[in-house]
Amino acid sequence: MHFETKAVHAGGESDEKTGAVSPPIYLSTTFERNKSDGQPSHGYSYIRDHNPTQTRLESALAEIDSGEAALAFASGMAAAAALFQSLPSGSHVLIPDDGYYAVRILGTDFFPRWGLTHELVEMTDLGRLRKAIRRDTRAIWCETPSNPLLKVVDIASLVTIARETKALLIVDGTFATPALQRPLELGADVVMHSTTKYFGGHSDVQGGSLAFRRRDALFEQVLEVRTIVGGVASPFNSWLILRGIRSLSARMRVHCENAKVVANFLAKHQRIEAVNYPGLPSHPAHAVAARQMSDFGGMMSIHVKGGREAALAVAAKTKVFTRATSLGGVESLIEHRASSEGPTSRTPENLLRLSIGLEHPQDLIDDLAQALE
């Protein structure tokens, strides 16, 4: 079945009790148990372990990412943290030099408490990645396309390296979504998404997901961390994310179309030093992106000539683009990324990150044109 069809129907069986086509939201925190043996009568016990709305979402998450199983979390960071907390103490983890800033903060501030060590690596350079692998390297965490520089790593090559070294390969696929890129089909072990972004799609719900190629011991370990540490998705948020998945492929099509138009406009603008967008032939990994993604996504970043003040001034003048962090909603956002990331930021001061929404592309170009005047 095609992705579009799966996304519309996955986890979407009509309600058995009422025939309701839109799934019910079960808010119950607790579930009845049998008289005879004290066991749960319908498989559910307590909301933090499992809840029926979340179960529906998880079956959809597994299906659209081509995994055997998936887990829903309260946020993308809760998903990432649960994965890392599932690794054996003493594990060494490789993290990309460009990637979601809070994952780096997990590395610096939390890995030592969890008995993990880490190293930042430029993962587009496979030679450097190989050199960074040690005997105790248990996981390669990659992010493609990356935030905020839109670096693209070759997932299939990373799979080969990870298998040679018996490390897990985990891919943060938030920018691409499974509509455009499915790392598990290329052999990655786990794919993570901040479902706060494109899955929700309307800037009104927080969530995270992990989809697993195999329902194996790793899955069970992460499930235990989620159950005990408690970063589980709420029923209402699960319902909203599930609803978002229904329109994910249609929205991604327009995000991609609009982003292409905007990237081409910006690439020719004299006040722009560089545009980071994998759909531009000038992108260093354009060919890799074309191979492993069905389209190039709605995210890009630009380097404005003149440094920090010039970049801030451009963001200050936009009227259609809203100045805000986050991404993946229907509305276009523009962000001075270094300001959002704070003191640990590695992002160039002249960089603006753009999340291209579903407006008419001409209005987006006109808005950027006047802001760049």
Ligand SMILES: *Cc1c(COP(=O)(O)O)cnc(C)c1O
């Ligand atoms: C937003 C984001 C995260 C973190 O997700 P939250 O839902 O905010 O916790 C992780 N990775 C990427 C690429 C993101 O954009």
